[in-house]
Amino acid sequence: MPSIFLAEETLDPSFLPPKLVRRDPEFQRTLGRYRTAAAKGIPWHLLITGGIGSGKTAFGRRLAQELARPPGGGGKAMVPHYVNCWRRSTDRLVLLELLRSVGVYLPDKGYGVPEMLDILEQGMRKAPAQRLVVLDEVGALVRQESRLVYLLTRSGEVGLGAVSLLLIAPEDVLPFLDAASRSSFGVTHRLELPKYDAEDLREIVGYRAGLALRRGSIDPDVVEQIAELAAPTGDARFALEVLQAAATGAEEAGASRISPEHVRAVQGTLRPTFDEVKLEGLDETQLMVLLALARTLRGPETRAPTGRVRQAYAALCEGYGRRPVSRVTFWRTVRGLELEGIVKVDPARPGKPSRLGMDELPVQALTGLLEARLPSTAPVPERRR
Ligand SMILES: Nc1ncnc2c1ncn2[C@@H]1O[C@H](COP(=O)(O)OP(=O)(O)O)[C@@H](O)[C@H]1O
Numbered sequence: 001m002p003s004i005f006l007a008e009e010t011l012d013p014s015f016l017p018p019k020l021v022r023r024d025p026e027f028q029r030t031l032g033r034y035r036t037a038a039a040k041g042i043p044w045h046l047l048i049t050g051g052i053g054s055g056k057t058a059f060g061r062r063l064a065q066e067l068a069r070p071p072g073g074g075g076k077a078m079v080p081h082y083v084n085c086w087r088r089s090t091d092r093l094v095l096l097e098l099l100r101s102v103g104v105y106l107p108d109k110g111y112g113v114p115e116m117l118d119i120l121e122q123g124m125r126k127a128p129a130q131r132l133v134v135l136d137e138v139g140a141l142v143r144q145e146s147r148l149v150y151l152l153t154r155s156g157e158v159g160l161g162a163v164s165l166l167l168i169a170p171e172d173v174l175p176f177l178d179a180a181s182r183s184s185f186g187v188t189h190r191l192e193l194p195k196y197d198a199e200d201l202r203e204i205v206g207y208r209a210g211l212a213l214r215r216g217s218i219d220p221d222v223v224e225q226i227a228e229l230a231a232p233t234g235d236a237r238f239a240l241e242v243l244q245a246a247a248t249g250a251e252e253a254g255a256s257r258i259s260p261e262h263v264r265a266v267q268g269t270l271r272p273t274f275d276e277v278k279l280e281g282l283d284e285t286q287l288m289v290l291l292a293l294a295r296t297l298r299g300p301e302t303r304a305p306t307g308r309v310r311q312a313y314a315a316l317c318e319g320y321g322r323r324p325v326s327r328v329t330f331w332r333t334v335r336g337l338e339l340e341g342i343v344k345v346d347p348a349r350p351g352k353p354s355r356l357g358m359d360e361l362p363v364q365a366l367t368g369l370l371e372a373r374l375p376s377t378a379p380v381p382e383r384r385r
């Protein structure tokens with residue numbers, strides 16, 4: 001039996017595809033802007049925003065790769081530095097990473113920001129170049145009152161040479177920047193990547209299946225099925241996870257091609273990437289209700305009767321040593337979560353109770369947040385069913 005996978009690693013989130021389908025106009029335009037500036041020896045800055053899985057990271061990394069190549073016609077290649085700020089949300093940590101990219105390895109402690117900037121300046125001066133600094137997931141950094149973005153937008157004046165910036169974030173970060181930095185990101189310096197629609201996702205899944213799978217192991221209508229499944233989220237990462245899981249399922253079943261049934265089998269087990277920021281503002285009761293819903297929905301179900309969720313909630317309260325709220329408050333909490341766009345409520349119809357659903361099941365994130373908020377009470381282990 002021939003294998004379904006040809007190059008499974010190309011479905012890995014860290015794999016950068018050689019091209020981005022359905023993003024070419026934006027890509028060429030952006031490339032042109034940076035190249036024109038580089039040819040003149042001046043910096044140019046851009047902020048890219050877009051939802052989860054809209055291809056922001058892939059766009060930024062492809063751009064860095066492309067700009068590092070010498071363009072035809074006597075233009076200049078740029079030297080790119082990519083930093084993901086998600087886990088490095090202070091100026092010091094980002095600077096440590098930038099220093100590594102100019103070959104300076106400082107210990108984690110012992111240097112202040114001004115000193116590190118000096119060392120960076122020396123490093124950059126030793127190897128003069130048009131640089132592109134990509135700060136991905138920059139939201140976490142700018143919320144910490146970062147000075148770094150400001151300093152980098154003023155690179156010429158602070159002696160860093162021509163440093164162009166590419167900031168990437170799911171949402172607009174300009175409100176968190178000082179007025180001077182904001183002025184570097186006027187309307188022509190912003191790019192919003194729209195959510196992928198079903199047709200975009202069909203092309204993306206088809207293209208990525210072509211890289212990863214043996215020819216003939218997936219039919220166009222199965223590609224279509226996956227695209228339709230992911231379309232409400234517009235999340236390419238989710239679509240590719242479904243593709244990979246369905247391909248794995250088909251392979252394990254000894255099939256020579258992915259059938260619609262293989263896709264159906266995985267669709268209940270995978271969830272789009274959850275925006276954890278949404279959870280941070282919730283109170284204890286809201287978190288408990290959500291966790292109860294998430295646990296009730298585990299498995300292939302997408303909706304559960306409200307009564308069952310309330311039972312699970314009561315059991316959870318017992319486990320955490322908390323008094324459950326009344327039925328009325330429970331319902332009000334559910335409605336509040338619906339307004340936040342976290343929970344879906346199917347109203348009761350004659351003979352059918354109301355049902356609750358949540359498209360994304362962040363069980364781990366919820367458990368983590370709850371435990372952080374209820375430090376004194378260790379949860380009683382879940383009763384075995
Ligand atoms: N236009 C595209 N063509 C091919 N693959 C894409 C495209 N857009 C996104 N992808 C893939 O989808 C996944 C999610 O994209 P990513 O750039 O990580 O999204 P974001 O950073 O916006 O959350 C990655 O595996 C990426 O390679």
Ligand SMILES: [Mg+2]
Binds near residue numbers: 056057058136
């Ligand atoms: Mg990303």
